[in-house]
Amino acid sequence: MYSNEMRLEFISKSSNEAFARISVAAFASQLDPTIEELADIKTAVSEAVTNSIIHGYDKKQGVVKISAWLKENEIIIEISDKGKGIENVEMAKEPLYTTKPNLERSGMGFTIMESFMDKMEVKSVVGLGTKVTMSKVIKPKTDKDEEEFKMLMTNT
Amino acid sequence: METEFYDKDKLLVLKITSEIDDHNVQEIRRKADYEMERYMPKRVVFDFDSVTFMDSSGIGLVIGRYKFANMIGAKLGVSNLSGSLRRIFDMSGVSKLIPTVELN
Numbered sequence: 001m002y003s004n005e006m007r008l009e010f011i012s013k014s015s016n017e018a019f020a021r022i023s024v025a026a027f028a029s030q031l032d033p034t035i036e037e038l039a040d041i042k043t044a045v046s047e048a049v050t051n052s053i054i055h056g057y058d059k060k061q062g063v064v065k066i067s068a069w070l071k072e073n074e075i076i077i078e079i080s081d082k083g084k085g086i087e088n089v090e091m092a093k094e095p096l097y098t099t100k101p102n103l104e105r106s107g108m109g110f111t112i113m114e115s116f117m118d119k120m121e122v123k124s125v126v127g128l129g130t131k132v133t134m135s136k137v138i139k140p141k142t143d144k145d146e147e148e149f150k151m152l153m154t155n156t
Numbered sequence: 157m158e159t160e161f162y163d164k165d166k167l168l169v170l171k172i173t174s175e176i177d178d179h180n181v182q183e184i185r186r187k188a189d190y191e192m193e194r195y196m197p198k199r200v201v202f203d204f205d206s207v208t209f210m211d212s213s214g215i216g217l218v219i220g221r222y223k224f225a226n227m228i229g230a231k232l233g234v235s236n237l238s239g240s241l242r243r244i245f246d247m248s249g250v251s252k253l254i255p256t257v258e259l260n
Contacts, residue, residue, distance in 0.1 A: 014179035021209075039209070039240040046211040050178040095248075104185070104216030108248045112212055115247065 004030065004070040012057040012064055012081070014050070020066060021045040027068055028075045031138040040116035041075065041136060047109040048079040048132045055099065056083025056130055073138050080131040086124040093122065157187050161195060168197035168230075169259065175209040181217050188221055197230050201257055205236035214241070215248045222254055233257035 006027050010016045021042040028041050045066070052064045060083075067078045086092045093114070098107030114120045117134040124130040160169040170188050174180050192200060202218065204210075218234065225232040233255050237245065245251045 014177075017177050017179050018175060036239060042209060043211050043240065043244070046177055046209075050211065050213070054178060104220040106212050106215035106219070106248055108212040108215055108244075111247065112244065 052081035056081035082129040085126040166198035
């Protein structure tokens with residue numbers, strides 16, 4: 001069913017945010033995404049991982065897990081923590097909603113995940129943790145794209 | 157972050173040279189506030205030309221500096237936004253609040 005699968009675990013240090021998004025992007029690159037599609041995936045992963053570190057574990061240390069699967073031309077990414085969980089997921093997903101406005105947090109994380117990915121689902125249990133599952137179809141490149149690319153390559 | 161000062165117009169250009177995420181935004185914020193407080197500019201422009209990645213922590217950064225600029229009587233603008241940065245600023249309403257300006 002899945003053509004490829006990966007798993008990643010790291011402790012909840014903010015310096016791992018870049019590591020997480022770059023690793024997932026490297027895995028996703030097997031689907032031959034455009035630079036823009038890759039940027040979307042990196043941004044969505046960064047938002048979810050930041051949420052786990054900042055909100056899930058707050059200042060405590062914990063483990064953030066990422067699993068990702070490739071299925072035909074789709075990537076499915078699951079990011080989970082065993083942190084404090086979200087009391088009201090619907091409210092958390094509202095644009096501009098944040099529990100930490102004093103830290104200049106914009107409350108746009110879930111909105112960005114939702115609009116940069118095709119699907120996003122949040123499951124959370126207070127005291128047990130949060131799991132975000134999101135997926136994105138990488139559009140197959142058309143012959144026209146490839147022709148243009150070849151033209152570009154031969155002209156330069 | 158690199159800084160440029162144009163004394164004629166009291167313009168401060170803050171050129172961000174790293175990725176912008178929750179981890180390194182604190183350092184950018186600290187330096188930006190320090191430079192603004194020290195130079196007391198009339199205009200401040202964030203130059204995003206060298207920014208290869210930004211997530212929603214960039215929204216908080218820019219809105220926070222916008223408030224700080226207002227407090228010291230300066231105007232804030234942003235410059236050289238790539239497609240995905242533009243989308244994040246449009247989505248969050250930052251674009252309505254803070255103008256995009258051209259840098260020479």
